[in-house]
Amino acid sequence: MHNSDVFPEIVREKNISFRELEYLTNICFESNDYLNNFPQVFNQENKENLFLYKINGQAVAFCSIHPIHFQLPNRMLNSYCIGSVCTHPNFRKKGFAKKILMEVEAKAKENLADFLFLFSDYKSLYTNLNYVPAGKTYLAQVNSRISTSIYLNKLRKFKTEYNKALQTIEERKLDFLSINNLVEIDEKKKYNIWQFIVRNAPKSESILSYLEFTDIIKIRKMQLYLLSYDQTICAIAFINKGDDFQNVIHSIYFNNFSYALALLQEVIVKNTEEELIFFPGSHSSEFFSLFDFQSIPSLFLKSLDEKKIATQKLQELCEKNDIFIGSLQGT
Structure with missing residues (x-):
């Protein structure tokens, strides 16, 4: 028996x-204020989904789960996102994380979830428990000081498309707000922003409740950029998200692609001193021609009932973006 399979009394x-x-x-995460990165998870109402383990009275290992739901054309998929898997440095290699995940x-x-997933680099801890990689995340540098020919060509194309977009919009009716x-x-404004997100999110994106949204916007260091046209919201995007998403433009929603380009240009101009990363989330295909995207594995998942929905089927849904975890919700 391997050392990692031995579970001390926790x-x-x-x-x-x-x-x-x-x-x-x-x-564990070398942070000064880790809990405030995920206010939708670390709250009194969610305590039953927080798995803290002790040995001899000392907290040594932890992970959380957070419910995420997807509406497919013919059914609802219920899942849990596993987050913050960690073990105190003095108590690692003892199998604690494996025990908690089990x-x-x-x-x-017990709660009748269809599957579990988590965001992580490749780790044998997860693959040994039959988690498999699924989907891809696309990221692009913006305002980069590394000016490759590909980056410059894409930048020129973005500028061209942005100028075309302006020809279809009355600029005097645009109003930017950060x-x-x-x-x-x-x-009232919170509710209007949430409604705009829900109405303009791709149908494949995870369901975002108003209660969850109001928790998420408590995340420290996160900014909102909002574009209105003739006093009506037409595009929004967020920048930064706690310690994990520094200088990242994410969670972009829009009702017309021209407005998305106008908003992105404004965000870039307002942050010219920063090297930004653009994370388009479930809208990645719409921006492929305008940015030099790099892809990384998106998540690891496993079915909890292969007869109900197979892990392979879940992988296929992720690969085709038929299910996608909204970047506001990802923990």
Whole structure:
């Protein structure tokens, strides 16, 4: 038996102290304020989905699960996103993470979830538990100081398409707004922004509830760029997202591609001193010709009932973007 298969006596802590959890996650992820990166996960209402384990009274290992739902043409898919898998540096290589993931799986089955997924680089911990890679994430440099011929050609094409877009819009009716403290947005505007996201998200994208949205916008360091045309929202995008998404333009939604280009140009101009990364999410195919995208594996997943929906089928849905986790929700 391998060392990683031996499970010492660890006990799940039911009465979680967020101070204790903050201490553990800050050490594991080398952060100063890790919990505030995921306010939709780390809250009192979600405590039953937080798996904190102790040995001799000391917090040593943790992971969370967060419900994510997808509406397919003929059915609803229910899943859990696994996040923040970690073990205290002094207690690694003892099988704690494997034990927690096995208990998380049991909990997800009990709650009748169809599958589990997580965002991660390749790790034998996950593949040994039958998680498989699925889908791709596309990222492109913007405002890059590394000016390759491909980058410059794409930049010229973006400028050309942006100028074409302006010819279809009355510029005097455009109004750009950037918001740094999203928590202070009034309730009516929050609701209008959420409605705009829901109405303009691809049908394949995970379902975003209003309650979840109001939690997510508590994430520190996240900014919102909003474009209105004739006083009506027509495009939005976010930049930065806690510690993980620094200088990343993400979660772009629009009701007309011309407005998307106008908004992107504004974000780029406002951040000329930064080397930005553009993460188009479920809209990647619409921007392929305009940016030099690099692809990385998107996630790892496993079915919890192969007869109900096979892991291979889930992989196919991800490859075709028939299911896609919204970048606001990804933990």
